[in-house]
Amino acid sequence: MKKIFIVLLLQLGAFVSFGQQTASEHFELGVSKSKAGDFIGALASFSTAISMNPENPQCYFNRGLAKQALKDNRGAILDFDRSIDLSPRDAMSFLYRGLSKSYQDDNRAALQDFNRAIELAPEDSYSYLQRGFIRAKLNDYTKAIQDFSKVIELNADNSEKYQAYYSRGLCKSTLEDYNGSIADFTKSISINPKRAQTYAERGKNRIKVNAYTDAVLDFDEALKLDIQDAESFYYRGFAKAKLEEYNSAKLDLDKCIQLKNDYRAAYYARGFVQSKLNNSKAAISDLSKAVEDITESKKGKDAYVGPMPKNVMEDLKKKVSEKSNIVDFTSDRSEVFYARGMAAFKANDYKDALGDLNKSIELNPTYAEAHFGRGLVRSGMGDQNEAVVDCGNAIKINPKYAEAYYVRGLIKLATGDRNGGCYDLSKSGELGNSSSYGIIKDYCN
Numbered sequence: 001m002k003k004i005f006i007v008l009l010l011q012l013g014a015f016v017s018f019g020q021q022t023a024s025e026h027f028e029l030g031v032s033k034s035k036a037g038d039f040i041g042a043l044a045s046f047s048t049a050i051s052m053n054p055e056n057p058q059c060y061f062n063r064g065l066a067k068q069a070l071k072d073n074r075g076a077i078l079d080f081d082r083s084i085d086l087s088p089r090d091a092m093s094f095l096y097r098g099l100s101k102s103y104q105d106d107n108r109a110a111l112q113d114f115n116r117a118i119e120l121a122p123e124d125s126y127s128y129l130q131r132g133f134i135r136a137k138l139n140d141y142t143k144a145i146q147d148f149s150k151v152i153e154l155n156a157d158n159s160e161k162y163q164a165y166y167s168r169g170l171c172k173s174t175l176e177d178y179n180g181s182i183a184d185f186t187k188s189i190s191i192n193p194k195r196a197q198t199y200a201e202r203g204k205n206r207i208k209v210n211a212y213t214d215a216v217l218d219f220d221e222a223l224k225l226d227i228q229d230a231e232s233f234y235y236r237g238f239a240k241a242k243l244e245e246y247n248s249a250k251l252d253l254d255k256c257i258q259l260k261n262d263y264r265a266a267y268y269a270r271g272f273v274q275s276k277l278n279n280s281k282a283a284i285s286d287l288s289k290a291v292e293d294i295t296e297s298k299k300g301k302d303a304y305v306g307p308m309p310k311n312v313m314e315d316l317k318k319k320v321s322e323k324s325n326i327v328d329f330t331s332d333r334s335e336v337f338y339a340r341g342m343a344a345f346k347a348n349d350y351k352d353a354l355g356d357l358n359k360s361i362e363l364n365p366t367y368a369e370a371h372f373g374r375g376l377v378r379s380g381m382g383d384q385n386e387a388v389v390d391c392g393n394a395i396k397i398n399p400k401y402a403e404a405y406y407v408r409g410l411i412k413l414a415t416g417d418r419n420g421g422c423y424d425l426s427k428s429g430e431l432g433n434s435s436s437y438g439i440i441k442d443y444c445n
Contacts (some may be wrong), residue, residue: 004338023052027059036425040434042066047430057086061093064100067426069259071441073100074419075426091120095127102130104422107137125156129164135432141171162191166198168404173201178208194224200232221327230259241269246276334364342373345380353377368397372404384411409436413443 030045046063053059064079080097083090107164114131121127126337132147148168151160169184192198203218220235224227237252237441253270256263329335341356357374360367375390391408394401409424422444429436 016374023056023059026052027062030062030066034062034069039066039069040429040437043070043430044432055086057083057090057093060086061090061096064093064096068096068100068103069427070429071103071445072426072429072437073103073420073445074422075430076100077104078426089120091124091127092363094120095124095130098134099130102134102137107134110134111138123154123186125151125154125160126398128154129156129160129167132164133168136167136171141174144168145171158191162188162195162198164289165191166195166201169201169205173208181205182209187208194225196222196229196232197224200229203232203239204235204429207235207242208395210242212239212242216243228259230263230266233259234263234269237266237273238253238269241273241276246273249273250277264292280421330364332363334360334367334370337363338367338370338373341370341377345373345377348380350377351380364369366397368394368401368404372401372407375404375407379407379411384415387411388415402428402433405431406433406436410439413439418444 014053026045026049030042030049033039033042033045042250043063043066046059046066049056050059050063061081061083064076064083067073067076067079072393077097077100080093080100083093084097087093094113094117098110098117101107101110101113105427111131111134114127114134117124117127118131128147128150132144132151135141135144135147148164151164156164163190165184169181169188172178172184173181182202182205185205186199187197188195189202199218199222203215203222206212206215206218216236217241219232219239222232223236226232233252233256237249237256240246240249240252250270250273253266253273256266257270260266260295267286268290271283271290274280274283282343337356337360341353341360344350344353344356354374354377357370357377360370361374364370371390372394375387375394378384378390379387388408388411391411394404395408398404405424405428409421409428412418412424414421422440425436425440425444429440
């Protein structure tokens with residue numbers, strides 16, 4: 001976040017000079033909240049500033065940063081788009097839009113943004129670092145190495161430099177320049193000696209050049225820093241097997257399998273070691289597991305399916321109840337049918353709720369709350385397509401209906417429209433519904 005706060009402070013002066021005073025105060029408040037880590041509050045302040053001064057690019061840029069911090073990358077990209085429209089030579093907008101695109105795995109589009117950021121600010125080491133990451137993801141390792149070398153050449157701060165050495169080492173390893181990668185990992189460790197993965201990567205490359213004793217020492221250090229790293233136990237066991245230290249190797253491989261019981265390479269290595277220790281039956285068992293199809297356990301997030309989950313529905317019922325205010329009693333009595341329908345909904349009587357909400361909408365077709373309420377009922381009944389239509393009608397009537405965007409976003413996720421769902425959740429969050437960001441964090445990245 002350090003770099004974000006520098007950007008915020010540098011750009012504050014530009015806003016104060018050109019924005020309206022009240023909008024400027026909201027902008028400053030947004031900066032303060034961002035610095036304090038209150039990104040939801042910051043987003044609200046920047047949104048207020050935008051409503052007062054919609055032509056200032058820094059409002060959109062900083063709101064984009066807040067959304068990015070909340071992992072709402074789709075929403076952030078929209079704000080960076082607007083910032084670039086208003087200020088097309090702002091390198092930071094291209095840089096951070098590229099970051100959000102990279103977080104969405106839109107790597108080629110991210111590369112274009114990083115290219116433009118570097119054209120506009122050719123001495124910014126952070127842009128080269130990010131472009132190097134993207135080039136490596138795109139398997140362009142030679143050019144990635146050039147970018148990481150540029151970061152080092154520009155004498156970047158240590159947090160960037162150790163990453164540049166580490167990432168350049170990974171690229172060199174992929175290109176089978178193992179001695180070059182070991183040198184880079186060593187440089188990275190000298191800057192940041194508290195990162196387990198750097199020792200582990202150096203250890204793997206030392207195995208490649210047959211430096212098994214040094215490799216064991218690297219995995220020792222890695223495991224001091226991260227005792228739960230199954231891979232380091234595996235590679236240390238493998239290096240010990242190369243050194244013919246079979247009993248010690250078996251202990252490491254046992255630990256690896258204990259931490260990750262579907263690690264096929266570990267079963268192979270332990271089988272080899274068991275054979276060397278004359279444990280033939282155990283060796284055959286392990287080697288058989290190594291050639292079986294071991295299904296990797298996938299712990300990714302599951303999208304919502306079917307009717308809306310009960311806990312989400314109950315939370316929405318509570319929110320609707322809290323936000324409902326009594327309205328004037330009118331001659332068509334649509335508000336009465338709405339109130340009775342929502343009472344039935346809270347009591348889980350969906351059939352009567354649907355009937356009353358249908359009647360409320362028939363009497364007052366522009367009753368946004370009734371359309372939204374009917375959407376909740378239909379979702380609870382499992383009719384997600386019609387629920388999306390109802391939420392859409394509520395939004396047409398009231399474009400600032402945060403809850404309608406929220407529910408429609410959840411339903412779109414449930415029915416496989418991840419992109420549309422995440423955009424709706426982003427809009428809901430922008431309109432003040434902070435609950436959106438928990439869903440965005442878990443399901444939109």
